[in-house]
Amino acid sequence: MRTSLTSAVEARRRFEQIYAANHAAITGYVLRRTDNPDDAADVIAETFLACWRRLGDVPVGGDTRLWLYGVARRVLANHHRAGRRRTALADRLRADLAAAYRAREYSSELATITDAFRRLPAADQELLALAAWERLTTGQIAAVLGCSPNAVRIRRHRARRRFTALLATDQAARSIDGHATNGDLA
Amino acid sequence: MNPISRIAPVTDAEAAQMVHPDTLADLAERLTSTPVEAAAAEDAAGNTAWQSPRRSQGWHAAGLIHRAAGPRRWPGWLAPVAAAVAVAGVIIASLGISGLIRRPTATGPAGSSGVFANVPRHFVAVPEVPGRAVVVGATATGAELGTVPPPKPHTFFAWVAAAGDGRTFVLGTSSLPRGPWDVTTPRPVKLYRLVLDRSGHPGHLARLPIPTEKGITGLAMSPDGSKLAVSFLPVPGQTGSKIEVFSLSTGAQREWVWPGPGTLGEIAMPVTSGELQWEADNRTLMFELTTRTPNGWPAQLYLLDTAAPGGSLLASSARIPVPGTYLGLQHNRQRYIVGMPLITGDGRKLVAPFYHQKAPPKVFGFSITEFSVRTGKLIRVLYQKRSGTEAASTAVYWVNTHGTAMIAVRGPVFGVQTPATFTPLPPRTQRLFTGPIPGSLSRLPVW
Numbered sequence: 325m326r327t328s329l330t331s332a333v334e335a336r337r338r339f340e341q342i343y344a345a346n347h348a349a350i351t352g353y354v355l356r357r358t359d360n361p362d363d364a365a366d367v368i369a370e371t372f373l374a375c376w377r378r379l380g381d382v383p384v385g386g387d388t389r390l391w392l393y394g395v396a397r398r399v400l401a402n403h404h405r406a407g408r409r410r411t412a413l414a415d416r417l418r419a420d421l422a423a424a425y426r427a428r429e430y431s432s433e434l435a436t437i438t439d440a441f442r443r444l445p446a447a448d449q450e451l452l453a454l455a456a457w458e459r460l461t462t463g464q465i466a467a468v469l470g471c472s473p474n475a476v477r478i479r480r481h482r483a484r485r486r487f488t489a490l491l492a493t494d495q496a497a498r499s500i501d502g503h504a505t506n507g508d509l510a
Numbered sequence: 511m512n513p514i515s516r517i518a519p520v521t522d523a524e525a526a527q528m529v530h531p532d533t534l535a536d537l538a539e540r541l542t543s544t545p546v547e548a549a550a551a552e553d554a555a556g557n558t559a560w561q562s563p564r565r566s567q568g569w570h571a572a573g574l575i576h577r578a579a580g581p582r583r584w585p586g587w588l589a590p591v592a593a594a595v596a597v598a599g600v601i602i603a604s605l606g607i608s609g610l611i612r613r614p615t616a617t618g619p620a621g622s623s624g625v626f627a628n629v630p631r632h633f634v635a636v637p638e639v640p641g642r643a644v645v646v647g648a649t650a651t652g653a654e655l656g657t658v659p660p661p662k663p664h665t666f667f668a669w670v671a672a673a674g675d676g677r678t679f680v681l682g683t684s685s686l687p688r689g690p691w692d693v694t695t696p697r698p699v700k701l702y703r704l705v706l707d708r709s710g711h712p713g714h715l716a717r718l719p720i721p722t723e724k725g726i727t728g729l730a731m732s733p734d735g736s737k738l739a740v741s742f743l744p745v746p747g748q749t750g751s752k753i754e755v756f757s758l759s760t761g762a763q764r765e766w767v768w769p770g771p772g773t774l775g776e777i778a779m780p781v782t783s784g785e786l787q788w789e790a791d792n793r794t795l796m797f798e799l800t801t802r803t804p805n806g807w808p809a810q811l812y813l814l815d816t817a818a819p820g821g822s823l824l825a826s827s828a829r830i831p832v833p834g835t836y837l838g839l840q841h842n843r844q845r846y847i848v849g850m851p852l853i854t855g856d857g858r859k860l861v862a863p864f865y866h867q868k869a870p871p872k873v874f875g876f877s878i879t880e881f882s883v884r885t886g887k888l889i890r891v892l893y894q895k896r897s898g899t900e901a902a903s904t905a906v907y908w909v910n911t912h913g914t915a916m917i918a919v920r921g922p923v924f925g926v927q928t929p930a931t932f933t934p935l936p937p938r939t940q941r942l943f944t945g946p947i948p949g950s951l952s953r954l955p956v957w
Contacts, residue, residue, distance in 0.1 A: 336542045343538050348526035355520045355528075369537065376541045413540055416533045424528035425520075438517045455780050456514035461638040461952040463944065473944075474919055475900035478863075481849045482839050484776035485809075487514075488727060489802050492744050492751065492773040 335379055342375060342382065346389050349458070353396055356457050361421030367403055369414035371396040390467045393458065397450065397468065440490040448483035451476070514779060625926045625933045626650035628915035629908065630676030632710040634658075635943040635953035638780045640666035644681065644704075645942050645953060646712045649917075652938025656712040658704060668699055668778040670956045671729040671738070674855075674908065678735045679704045679956065681715065682726065682778075698722050701729075701738070703758070720756050727751070728775030728785030732792040733855065739786050739795050739816070741774040753786070753797060753823060755816045766814065766823035772801040783956050790855030790911050793817050796830070798850060800838055809838030811851070811860075813883075831886030832860065844868070848903070851881070855911030858883055863904040863918075864891075873897070876904045878918055878927060892927060893920060908957040917957055924955070 351368055358364040374395045375382060383391050441449060454465045462480070466473040520528075626649055635645040643657035644667060660666055660683045669682030682699040699722045702715035720738065728741035738756045750767040751774045757763075768774070774797050775785030787796045795814045800807050811830040818826040836847045844867045851862035859880050866875035877894035881887065895902045902921050909916040917935075918927040924943075925934040934940075943955040 339542055340538055343534075343541075347529070347534060348522045351529060352520055352522035352525035355525050356518055369541075372537065372541055413537065416536055417529060420529045420533050434517055437514070441514055441517060452514050452779055455638070457518045459639050463952055472899075472901040472903060472922065474903045474905055474922070477905065478848050478900075478903060480779070481776070484779055484782070485773075485800050485839055486807055487779075488743070488776045489773045489800050489807050491777070492749075493771070493802055 339376055339379060342388055342392075343372060346392050347372075349389055350392050350396055353393060353458060354400065355421070355425070356453065357400055361425040362418055363403060364425075365414035365418035365421055366411050367396060367399050368417060369411055370399045370403075373413065374399065387467065390460075390464055393454070393460075393468045394470065437491065440487060440493075443490055444483065444487055447479070448486055451480055451483050452487065455480070625915070625928070625931070628910060628928075629917055629926055630672075630674065630957040632676045632706055633955050633957045634670065634672070634679050634681075634704070635955045636667045636670045636681070636781045636783075637953050639952075642666075644670075644712075646706060646710060647939060647942040648710055649676075649935065649939060649957070652936045652940075652942060653710075654942060655706070655710040658712050658715060661700075661702070661715055664700060667781055669701075669726060669729045670781060670783045670954065671731045672783075672908075672956045673731045673735045674733050674957070675735070676957065677706045677708075677710075678731065679706075680718065680729060680731050680738060682722070682729060699726055718756075718758065719761055725777065727773065727777060728753075728797065729783070730786035730788055730795065732788045733790050734792045736792065737788075737816070739788070741786055741797065743773065743777075751799070751823075753795070753814060755795070764816065764820040766820055766826055768799060768823040770824075772799045774799060781954050783954060784850055784852070784907075787850075787853050789813075789853060789857040791857070794857055796853045797827075798837070806840035807838050808834055808840055810834065811837065813857070830860070830883050832881055833886065836864075847879075848876075849905065852906050852909045852916070853883065854909055854913040856913075859889065859913045861892075861906050861909045861913055861916055863906055865903075874900060874902065876902050878904050878906060878916075878920075880913060890929075892929060893918075893932065895920070907955060 347368075350371055351364075354364045354367045354371070355361075358367065371392060375392060381391075382388055441452070444452070451465065451469070454460045454468060460468065462473045462476050465480075466476045469476065471479075629649055631649055632655065633647055633649055635647060637644065641660075643659040645657050646655045647653065648655060658681075664683035664685045666684060667681050668684045669680075671680045672678070681702050681704055683702065684699050701718040701720050701722060703718055704715055705713050707713065718738065720740070722740070725743035726740060727743055728739070730739045731737070732739070736758055738758055739753060740756070741751065741753045744751050749771050750769060751772060752765055752767040753774065754763055754765045776782060785798070788794070789796070793816055795816055796811060797814060798809050798811050800809045811832055812823075812827040813830060814823065814827045832847070832851075835843060836845065840846075846865055848863040848865045851860040853860055860883060862879055862881065864877045864879040866877070867873070868875065873896050875894060875896045878892045880889040880892065882889050893904065895904075903919075904921075905919040906927075907917045907919070907924075914928060916927045918925065918932070920927075920932060923934050924940050925932050943953040
């Protein structure tokens with residue numbers, strides 16, 4: 325009994341450490357990929373629920389966050405497939421996010437970038453976003469996606485080509501308005 | 511600058527600020543209120559936890575919880591601390607992915623040091639995350655010969671090109687925005703030349719006076735180090751992608767514009783290399799043009815004669831007749847070149863990782879294949895591997911003048927590929943660009 329109590333305390337302590345170190349990153353990851361705070365709250369809650377459920381499987385060190393990204397990615401995919409599934413657990417989080425979340429307004433140049441990005445296949449978007457938004461390296465992205473680093477390199481090459489082509493098309497379609505610059509696109 | 515980072519709807523730090531510390535504490539408390547064994551058992555039984563009446567008994571309806579009156583298990587300072595930890599953690603050091611790693615299956619011949627004499631002695635390994643330095647290494651030994659941090663105020667390297675002599679490189683630097691919505695400050699790329707001394711130690715970065723206020727999509731340094739070719743996105747409102755070639759000694763510049771839709775190369779995300787390639791004559795430049803059609807993004811390879819007067823890129827170039835179905839990004843193909851092929855210095859062959867899928871059952875076939883530049887036809891397969899997974903995929907990073915030696919990747923292993931052998935680079939060398947775990951690729955190696 326004592327052993328199980330100790331184990332429960334240790335599990336709780338470990339989860340709290342994981343949660344403290346990663347909640348901001350996971351909240352950011354999910355908010356960047358959802359259209360509204362309601363969905364985001366559910367996905368965040370479900371991701372950490374999965375972490376609690378499978379605490380024994382969660383890798384240690386820097387891999388913890390990659391594991392959580394991978395879980396959040398799958399929860400998001402299921403969420404999109406299954407539609408909205410409100411959870412009681414997420415209610416308070418939902419209220420916080422609803423109060424703080426503001427949809428972004430884009431300048432014309434950023435609107436062009438955003439439009440091109442959103443027209444990419446979902447897999448391309450995720451691959452590029454993991455590098456741009458989560459600042460993950462090739463090896464880290466491979467760990468999140470569950471494929472080899474070289475496969476990431478190949479897929480990223482294709483995604484960048486498609487994105488560049490879309491961006492060029494969009495830029496060509498946009499009239500020069502005196503604000504247009506692609507000086508940041510390198 | 512990676513444009514996608516600029517459209518991030520929210521940063522991690524902003525996300526952390528959106529959630530009240532009490533909410534964080536409440537969420538953690540709710541999550542851990544059920545023993546992990548019970549939660550796991552429910553999970554295994556297919557019970558979608560949250561609707562479980564038993565579990566929900568101890569919960570309060572959100573919005574009715576007023577934790578301020580009770581003991582606070584998670585202090586208020588935890589959120590900013592966690593946010594700081596998270597922000598710092600985004601730039602994560604080398605991470606293990608041991609499940610993906612396989613030991614090299616090939617071994618080098620007894621005299622493998624002779625093999626390494628056929629490839630550049632030194633390389634630069636360019637970090638994929640901001641704030642880190644380029645590492646200069648020795649190919650044959652893995653000795654770290656020096657590091658080069660990004661010059662202030664820039665914070666990261668976006669472009670890299672090599673002359674191929676193992677000593678001369680061009681690096682393009684840029685900086686991250688102050689915030690995801692700060693678009694008021696121009697952040698053009700700055701180009702620098704890096705020359706290693708004879709023993710491979712890096713000198714200082716020397717700024718190249720090349721205007722780069724436009725969107726760069728490719729960069730290549732001529733083998734003699736005298737010229738730099740740069741490709742650009744079309745100017746907004748126009749359709750013509752273009753290539754400019756600069757003399758690094760005189761600053762003279764010549765420009766060719768593609769007379770129609772299509773893009774050259776790709777935007778650097780996070781760091782890119784190899785989109786343009788010179789032949790050993792320091793005159794002929796290979797580029798790939800990608801267009802957009804309803805069936806995908808077909809591409810064509812061309813050779814530009816940079817001795818020709820500037821003007822039309824089409825008129826000054828000759829197409830390499832590789833089958834169009836092998837190039838670009840098109841739907842429903844079962845055989846194609848993966849990525850950008852390399853051209854041998856003599857201009858006679860293309861060396862390319864090649865992919866062949868058979869279905870059903872799905873079998874991935876990866877190879878390193880040579881094509882004739884003159885006819886576009888397949889000449890020889892240097893290596894092939896059939897596999898059920900992408901983990902066996904291939905890549906080529908450098909090739910010599912006649913295609914008799916190249917630096918290639920087979921699965922997770924970097925090595926020197928010749929027509930007859932594959933000699934893995936020493937583990938110490940590979941660790942300079944993969945980190946502690948082979949194959950993890952945290953830096954882009956360029957020879």
